[in-house]
Amino acid sequence: MAVTKEQxxxxxxxxxxxxxSYLTQGRVLSDIVVTDGKVFFSxxxxxxxxxxxxxxxxxxxxxxxxxxxxxxxxxxxxxxRAAGAAARGPQPAHVAxxxxxxxxxxxxxxxxxxxxxxxxxxxxGKGGVxxxxxxxxxxxxxxxxxxxxxxxxxxxxxxxxxxxxxxxxKPQTIGGTRLKPISRYGLTVMSIGxxxxxxxxxxxxxxxxMSAITQMLREVEWGTLDVxxxxxPPGTGDAQLTMAQQVPLKGAVIVSTxxxxxxxxxxxxxxxxxxxxxxxxxxxxxxxYFLCPQCGTRSDIFGTGGARKEAERQGVPFLGEVPLxxxxxxxxxxxxxxxxxxxxxxxxxxxxxxxxxxxxxxKPGAAPGRTAPKIVIEA
Ligand SMILES: Nc1ncnc2c1ncn2[C@@H]1O[C@H](COP(=O)(O)OP(=O)(O)OP(=O)(O)O)[C@@H](O)[C@H]1O
Ligand SMILES: [Mg+2]
Numbered sequence: 001m002a003v004t005k006e007q008x009x010x011x012x013x014x015x016x017x018x019x020x021s022y023l024t025q026g027r028v029l030s031d032i033v034v035t036d037g038k039v040f041f042s043x044x045x046x047x048x049x050x051x052x053x054x055x056x057x058x059x060x061x062x063x064x065x066x067x068x069x070x071x072x073x074x075x076x077x078x079x080x081r082a083a084g085a086a087a088r089g090p091q092p093a094h095v096a097x098x099x100x101x102x103x104x105x106x107x108x109x110x111x112x113x114x115x116x117x118x119x120x121x122x123x124x125g126k127g128g129v130x131x132x133x134x135x136x137x138x139x140x141x142x143x144x145x146x147x148x149x150x151x152x153x154x155x156x157x158x159x160x161x162x163x164x165x166x167x168x169x170k171p172q173t174i175g176g177t178r179l180k181p182i183s184r185y186g187l188t189v190m191s192i193g194x195x196x197x198x199x200x201x202x203x204x205x206x207x208x209x210m211s212a213i214t215q216m217l218r219e220v221e222w223g224t225l226d227v228x229x230x231x232x233p234p235g236t237g238d239a240q241l242t243m244a245q246q247v248p249l250k251g252a253v254i255v256s257t258x259x260x261x262x263x264x265x266x267x268x269x270x271x272x273x274x275x276x277x278x279x280x281x282x283x284x285x286x287x288x289y290f291l292c293p294q295c296g297t298r299s300d301i302f303g304t305g306g307a308r309k310e311a312e313r314q315g316v317p318f319l320g321e322v323p324l325x326x327x328x329x330x331x332x333x334x335x336x337x338x339x340x341x342x343x344x345x346x347x348x349x350x351x352x353x354x355x356x357x358x359x360x361x362x363k364p365g366a367a368p369g370r371t372a373p374k375i376v377i378e379a
Contacts, residue, residue: 001068002069003034003039003067003069003070004034005032005034007068008032008034008039008041008064008067008070009024009032011063011064011066011067012024012029012060012063012064013025014063015056015059015060015063016059017053018049018052018053018056023043023056023060028043029041029042029043030042030043030044033275036071037070037071038070038071038072038073038074039064039067039070039072039073039074040074040075040076040241040275040276041076042076042078043056043057043060043077043078044078045077045078050077053077054077056077057075057076057077060073060075061073061074061075074241074245076245076276112247113217113218113222113228113247114222115222115223115224115225116150116222116224116225116227116228117225117226117364118226118228118250118362119227119228119230119247119248119249119250120227120228120229120230120249120250120251120252120253120358120362121154121230121232121240121243121249121251121252121273122134122135122138122229122230122231122232122252122253123232123240123252123253123254123255123273124232124234124254124256124262124265124266124269125234125235125236125254125262125264125265125266125267125268125269126234126235126262126265126266127234127235128234129234129255129256129257129262129286129287130255130257130286130287130322131231131234132153132155132160132161132231133164133286133328133332133337134253134255134284134286134322134354135151135229135230135231136151136161136164136165136231136332136337136339137337137338137339137347137348137351138229138253138351138354138355138358139151139187139227139229140185140186140187140337140339140340140351140355141339141348141351141352141353141354141355141356142226142227142229142358142359143185143186143187144339144343144352144355145352145355145359147226147227148188148223148224148225148226148227149186149187149188149225149227149228149229150181150187150188150189150190150222150223150227150228150229151188151189151190151228151229151230151231152189152190152191152216152217152229152230152231153189153190153191153193153231154213154216154230154231154232154233155231155232155233155234156192156212156213156233157233158233159191159193160191160193160231161189161191161193161231162191162194163193163333163335164332164333164335164337165184165185165187165189165335165337166184166334166335166336167182167184167189167194167335169182170194170195171190171194171195171220177219178219178220178221179219179220179221180221181220181221181222182194185337188222188223190216190222192212192216213243213246214246217246217247227359227362230243230247230249236268236269236272240272241272241276244272244273244276244278249273249278250279250362250368251278251279251280251281251358251361251368252269252273252278252279252280252281253280253281253282253283253284253358254266254269254270254273254280254282254283254284254316255283255284255286256269256283256285256286256306256307256310257285257286257287257288257302257307258285258287258288258300258302258303258304258305258307259302259303259306260306263306263307263310266283266307266310267310267314270283270314270316279361279368280314280316281317281319281357281358281361281362281368282311282316282317282318282319282357282358282361283307283308283310283311283314283316283317283318283319284307284319284320284321284322284354285304285305285306285307285308285318285320285321285322286322286324287302287322287323287324288302288304288321288322288323288324289301289304289321290323291323291324291325293325293326293327301324304321307321308321317357317361319357319358320350320353320354320357321350322347322350322351322354323347323350327342327345327347338351339351339352
């Protein structure tokens, strides 16, 4: 039987708060998202009392998990800015169950990554569409804008940065507890792949996923960065939600191939970030068309333009088309990303254009995702 919001609210109505009332009796809950037995919502409180609410967040998760039919529950605790909180004031119980504005990532309690101005995710609903290749070349494109850029491999199931950047060395520890990231092509790089053997099968469970990512964010000496690009694992699971919860993501770039099936997954990706209030900076159509290495003829083997149309449909920016090209594959897989090794080539230019469109939205003072007025959730 499908879980309903009402069932979730009934369970939350029995969770006590530090103020002596119950969780549904105040304007602290965001809208509650229930999909396929998975429940996600946030609790937003004054920054000053956030610590006291951590046990409430835990109890809320436990209460929701106990609802028959619920497979997983993720509750984010977020802090309201002081001014907003003052304006809000106490609320009578009768408005308690109305859906609330979910907190903006910038309001989150979780601090950002010290020294890092903007963290952006490169994601896709589906595997193998070229996220990692895009993430690396996008990071290099941002570097070419004169920015200090880091790249974090959050794909702890199948890390690819060691290969894409030909990194074999292990990071050193600083003071026995913190890790020094690796430098390559002017990028500051960290991947779980640096710490484990390529052959080790990686079987991670939800909580381990969360702690591995949190550690790579907070226990690594990232230094000062203008942008950190996060290469996400495929899909819309624990790792993605952890990122959205743990890091004030400035935005997300969705990579898709032009085929219809990939676009459905891309739509899911867009929907997931919108659901957790992370602005979608745009969609990249990868392997958009085939460029013959011999004659330079363009063939639209998968059909083309699908991602552009999908971006328009979703009200998110379209960032560019990257061709399916042998050079991109060969260079990428041998640790020689095109933007670094063929900076004057046409592929590098495409990635630099994408990087410029991304930077325009995340640079200080910009309003990311402002081109995305409507929210369409059809996942
Ligand atoms: N535009 C392109 N032209 C040719 N080959 C490409 C292109 N983009 C990516 N590839 C190749 O496709 C393969 C998959 O790319 P990549 O590893 O970047 O995808 P991914 O989405 O990160 O995959 P995963 O979901 O496994 O993490 C790689 O061999 C890569 O070199
Ligand atoms: Mg990848």
